[in-house]
Amino acid sequence: MRTRKLEIACPVCGSAEVYYTCTPDCCYNHVCNACGATFEPATRAAGGAAPGIAPPDPPPDSTDPTAPCAVCYAPAACMTEEGGVVCGKCGARLALEFEEIHKA
């Protein structure tokens, strides 16, 4: 299955201009370029796995949104062509959630 880079809409204002501000081994702090809110995306297992996941091509930049897989903990959540979220590493189907939401 082909995938593309994870897309995250700001949980406060809905803007897609969201940037990842930390390193994958630290935290998942993201900032919204439109309203300045910060938040940490998280995932939970949505049940099942997608077969034959191909990692996003081109791969995400270091500032592109990312989220940890709830199953294998790899920072590899990405979008399927149908708009669902899967882990690019283990293929688990995921649901995106937000934690630590702070309005600017």
Ligand SMILES: [Zn+2]
């Ligand atoms: Zn926002």
Ligand SMILES: [Zn+2]
């Ligand atoms: Zn995974």
